[in-house]
């Protein structure tokens with residue numbers, strides 16, 4: 001990929017003024033909650049084809065940075081099975097199967113759970129959590145990413161205690177992959193919930209980067225995209241939103257904490273959405289609505305994904321409402 005970094009001098013966060021209504025929760029026929037935010041669709045070349053709100057605003061991509069981190073790990077020579085490759089880009093549910101896969105990744109490079117730099121956490125999957133004595137690093141949604149970074153350190157002889165420092169070769173590799181794919185210069189470094197560096201990116205840059213990954217232009221991005229499509233359970237969890245979206249629509253769907261959602265159609269367009277209040281409730285709905293209104297996914301498939309994964313609005317245990325697409329997306 002040709003690297004032409006766009007130097008940004010106007011990096012600014014998303015605000016209410018830069019947002020539109022993405023979703024509304026209706027309870028018993030009366031609007032109860034509204035989620036505002038911004039979104040952008042780019043074509044396979046990264047050109048903007050549709051946007052709502054301020055798509056030049058920057059956001060922390062959070063776990064939507066994982067495909068770039070996974071590519072950096074792979075390019076550094078840390079090779080895994082296809083399912084393990086998916087786990088390096090996952091915000092996984094932490095089920096027994098996810099934890100076993102993460103443990104196998106660690107053991108393959110002579111690491112142990114305590115080597116992981118991510119904090120101990122309970123799994124997203126509550127049923128699994130009920131079987132555990134307490135939080136552990138393996139169950140943390142980012143454990144596969146961290147196992148991948150540790151493996152890259154082992155392959156290259158890099159220091160393993162400091163792999164989350166921004167000056168560490170692992171993070172410098174991540175930074176250059178992010179710049180290569182998003183065409184933006186990384187000018188700010190934050191710390192993600194898992195302890196890894198995270199870089200503010202414009203919504204447009206994030207979507208462009210995702211379109212680049214799913215373009216499958218080189219062996220590594222092709223391997224990553226194909227592995228996610230073949231093993232969608234590993235990136236999220238059975239019945240969960242990203243997994244169901246990938247299974248039903250064959251798009252690479254990736255959530256980020258604080259209301260970020262990115263989806264890429266292999267060889268085609270990509271969409272990035274940020275829900276301003278950080279809620280995950282509207283992410284899949286808004287991203288799919290943007291793809292649908294551009295004719296990039298079909299209404300039936302969208303309806304199926306939302307029926308299977310959308311939040312239920314219950315009263316006394318029975319459905320009394322729904323979350324619908326907001327006025328800014330119609």
Ligand SMILES: NC(=O)C[C@H](N)C(=O)O
Pocket residue numbers: 062063064091141142192193194195255256257258
């Ligand atoms: N799902 C996420 O975005 C998790 C994020 N990487 C964190 O550590 O908080």
